[in-house]
Structure formats: structure tokens, C-alpha cells
Amino acid sequence: MPTYEQLGFGQGAALSGDRAKTIFGHVMGLVAVAMAFAAGGAYIARDISGGGSFIFIIGAFACIFGLNAATARGHEQLAVGLLFGMALLLGMFISPVLVYYVHTDPGVVYQAAGATALFVGLLGSIGYSTRRDLSGLQRIAFYAFIPIFIFGLIALFVAIPGSNIIYCVLMLAVFGAFTMFDFQRLARNPQYSSAVPIAASIFLDIFNVFLLLLSLFGGGGGRRR
Numbered sequence: 001m002p003t004y005e006q007l008g009f010g011q012g013a014a015l016s017g018d019r020a021k022t023i024f025g026h027v028m029g030l031v032a033v034a035m036a037f038a039a040g041g042a043y044i045a046r047d048i049s050g051g052g053s054f055i056f057i058i059g060a061f062a063c064i065f066g067l068n069a070a071t072a073r074g075h076e077q078l079a080v081g082l083l084f085g086m087a088l089l090l091g092m093f094i095s096p097v098l099v100y101y102v103h104t105d106p107g108v109v110y111q112a113a114g115a116t117a118l119f120v121g122l123l124g125s126i127g128y129s130t131r132r133d134l135s136g137l138q139r140i141a142f143y144a145f146i147p148i149f150i151f152g153l154i155a156l157f158v159a160i161p162g163s164n165i166i167y168c169v170l171m172l173a174v175f176g177a178f179t180m181f182d183f184q185r186l187a188r189n190p191q192y193s194s195a196v197p198i199a200a201s202i203f204l205d206i207f208n209v210f211l212l213l214l215s216l217f218g219g220g221g222g223r224r225r
Contacts, residue, residue, distance in 0.1 A: 023195050024186060030080065030199035031206070034087035038207065041091025042098050056093040060086045064200065071194050079196040086200065090207060097211070101218050112214040119172070119213070120179055120206050127180030128187040134180055141177035148174060168216040172209065179205045 045056070063086035070079040101108050127134060148170045155163035182201050 023198075026195040027186060027199045027202065030083060030195060031203050034083055034199065034203045035206065037084045037087040038091035038203075041088040041093075042095040043091075044088075045092035045095035046099055048092070048095065053093050053096060056089045060089040060093065063089065067196060067200060071197055076194055076196065079194065083196055083200050083203070087203060094211065097214070101214065105218060108214065108218040111217050112210055115213045115217070116206060116210040119176070119209055123176050123179045124183040124202075127183035130180075130184065134177070134184050137177045138181035141174045141181075144170070145174050164215060164219065168212045171212050172216075175205055175208050175212065179209070 041056075045053075063082045067079050067082040067086065070076075070082060098109060148167065151163075152167045152171070154160070155167060160166075179202075182198065182205060186198055186202075
């Protein structure tokens with residue numbers, strides 16, 4: 001799943017310092033609720049076969065496009081609804097993977113969730129507090145994403161020793177950079193006209209990190225499904 005920035009969205013008028021402080025709690029509240037919707041989506045779709053999951057990912061992308069349009073037109077409540085709809089659909093999309101791990105090794109799911117909280121908490125704190133400009137790091141991560149993603153696709157069809165570990169570690173480095181950059185933008189110079197797009201960006205960072213850690217701890221079994 002790409003980041004919000006990779007889809008070219010989320011750019012708007014810069015917010016003042018006071019507004020940035022006020023919006024932090026709003027953003028993280030939206031992220032928390034979105035995570036709850038994702039968990040609910042995974043539960044709702046627990047009995048749905050993986051073959052129809054592509055419908056959910058298409059719907060999630062439609063919500064992202066709609067979220068951007070709603071934000072640009074000042075329809076804040078609609079944008080919030082689309083954020084939660086995106087989270088719900090993404091939860092439904094990954095439900096077959098979660099069901100696979102729950103049935104084979106449920107401890108992996110808890111390990112991935114805990115490691116995600118630590119990973120995002122640590123790197124988010126660094127990004128939020130550092131004075132160093134992380135825009136250069138974000139650009140490097142942005143351009144690194146595509147070749148790593150292509151490598152991951154090739155590894156699905158070609159047996160490459162250690163490919164899952166290589167892919168997950170490299171992608172974690174990429175999303176670690178995105179996480180730090182998103183939190184720095186939130187703290188220092190947010191380029192968003194509302195809380196919803198930055199909440200979507202941080203949610204997608206967390207979502208991708210969780211899937212990568214799940215695949216890493218689980219040996220890539222769910223990723224091959």
C-alpha cells in the first residue's frame with residue numbers, strides 16, 4: 001500500500017505554529033479511530049475468501065481520492081467519513097492475511113502489533129522533536145520505494161533466498177523515513193489545510209509498518225497467499 005504522499009495528495013496551505021499544536025491531538029485522535037475501523041473491517045471480513053479482496057483495495061483507493069477532493073472543497077466531515085471508510089476497507093483487505101496468521105501462529109499478530117507501536121512511537125518521536133530537516137530523507141525514501149516494491153513483486157514469482165527478509169527490512173527503512181517526515185511536518189511546518197490528510201498519511205504509515213512486521217515475524221507466509 002503506497003503512502004499518501006506517493007499518491008500526490010495532502011498538500012495545502014501551511015499552518016501556523018499555534019494551529020499545528022492544536023491540530024496534533026485532533027490528528028492522533030483521527031488516527032486512533034481509523035485504526036479501530038481497520039480492526040473492525042478485518043473482523044467483518046474474517047469469513048470472506050481472499051479472492052475478492054481486490055474489491056476492498058479498489059474501494060480504499062477511491063476513498064483516498066475522495067478524501068483529497070473533499071478536503072480541497074472544505075467538506076471536513078465528508079473527508080473524515082472517507083478516512084474511516086478507507087481504514088475499514090483496508091482492514092477488510094488484509095483480513096485473509098490476519099486470519100491465516102491467527103490460525104497458524106497467533107502470537108505473530110501480537111508481536112507485530114507491539115513492534116509497530118514501538119517502531120512508530122520511536123521514529124515518530126524522533127521526527128517530531130528533531131531540528132534537522134528530514135525532507136531530503138523523505139525524497140530518498142520516495143525514490144527507493146518503487147525499485148524495492150518491484151523487487152517484492154519479482155520475489156513472489158521467483159525463488160530468491162532471503163527475499164522476504166530483504167524486502168521487509170528495506171521497506172521498513174522506507175516507511176520509517178516516511179513516519180519521521182510526517183511527524184516532523186506535523187510538528188514544525190505542516191502543509192495541510194485540515195487534520196484529515198495528515199491523519200490519513202500517518203495511518204498509512206502505521207498500516208504498512210504493521211503488514212511488513214507481520215510478514216517479517218511470520219516468515220512471509222501470509223504475503224505469499
